Amino acid sequence: MIALIRTEFIKAARRTRTAIIALLLIGLPTLIVVAINARGDRPDRGDRGDGLFRLASQSGLLVPAAVLSATSGFLLIVIAGTFAGDAVASDSSWGNLRYLLMRPVPRGRLLVAKAFVSGVLIWAATILVTLAALVAGVILFGVHSATVPGIGGVAGGFELSTGALLLRVVVATAYVAFGFSALLAIGTLFSTLTDTAASAIGATVGVYIVSEILDSISQLGVARYAFPTHYLGAWETMFTQNTYSADMVAGIVVQFAYFVVFGTAAVLWFQRKDIRS
């Protein structure tokens, strides 16, 4: 299994696309930090993301939170969807999948290895963007504790030490990365359904976009709690309200449930699928 994971990792890591994504994830935080610095200390406009951006100029340790908030809503979704949706479909589109199965590599093991590598790349992408933001933030704003005022009408006025900030950056990064577990499973399933990588990636990202749109319709009530995107931003209260929100636990449960259901569906489907590519 380790050899299989290694081969799948080499295939993914040596793609030009992976290098471009890495460069993007390193470069974008730098641009964001420059933009935050140019923006200065303008009054808070009320929304949480904007609040995190405003706070970011206080300490380089807050920049990762601002960058994660800015990227986790779309960019990281697209990147995670690319890694997940591409897993099986790329080998299908190259015609290489049938040769792996005739090697023979057992289908279940192959799918698990591919999903594992996609998961590692998703975590690596999230960690990379966080680290890039941390480095850029520390260079430009230094390492300081931060004082958080009330944001958007929410009572505030608390101080976060550098240790607390660092711990929360680590927790936020892990939470955001884990928050793509549902996407990983959905993308892997789509990847087994089609022989075209672009279709699988598009469908995966599309599900998340639809989920975000539906999640914004409050009339849907409690049904929204089951959407895979509903709790993606729950970690931000660690920085804006000084609380580890119960929504984070709910988010983990929802992600885990999606991962199990769609991951199982992907394995079952792939085991029975006729390979015609």
Add this chain to the structure above:
Amino acid sequence: MVVEVEGLWKTFGDVSAVEDLSFSIERGQVYGLLGPNGAGKTTTLRVLMGLERPSRGSTRLFGSTVTPSCSELLHVGAMVEQAAFVPHLSGMRNLRLWWEAGGAHMRDADLDGALAIAGLGDAVHRTVKTYSQGMKQRLGFARLLLGRPELLVLDEPTNGLDPGEIREIRELIGRLTSHGATVLLSSHHLSEVEQTCSHVLVMNHGRLITSGTVSELIGATKSIYVEVDANERQRALQLLSTLPQVTAVQTQGDGLVMEMCDGRRSDVSAALIAAGVHLQTIMPTQGLEDAFLDLLAAGDADDAQRQHQGSAVSS
């Protein structure tokens, strides 16, 4: 038996790609799977390699029922449709990753032998996306030979290649078969099968039309050319016209052409030799291509007759 296919059906919705197909291949035999496009050849090979599940019937390799990614595939080197690789990796890395994906160490692979047969030279270190189709096919042969397979399954290995590349691939297959490999070669290039294979399976519309040795298939045609010494031609003509298995005989060029209704060519040869005629040549007047086309035409005529009878019964 190396390969056994029994009552195989593969359907897609209402369409039958393979219907009630049965055949077997013994160790050391070189089988050609002949048929026009859409005959069901590739589907048969996909089922045999565990890529697709049979709708009915069974396939066995080395005596064990084929299931997806079954261990018997370790002893098979297969190229189903065109050779395909990870395009952004070099040929060599493709070979290594494919081999190691199976959990084996590279030292257990016959890398040097496979590369020598493929004959790619330094090009094996270039990314595959820079390869011509012929180079990909040769790299595909290197890949399937890494594990020193006992059975080679080759699906249209010269498809899409230019004449020079076709010759190279045919020579490659020739070298492999001369080393005693068991081979199942699917093709619609009749000359390829005629030059390479000892046995033939002919498929059309998903069904097996006939099977046997290449010489049997060609010999199954009834028109035979006979050449004897010029001064004995008339005597041979008279003798042949008296044989019960010969329905007609006439001179043609320097020889005679006879139509046989039954019996073997060897019976005719024996009769001529026993009569003191110096026999120089006796062979079918047609090659595999003619025999193949005759078989397809006969199969189509049978299909049409069955459909006609079916519609007559239903009306």
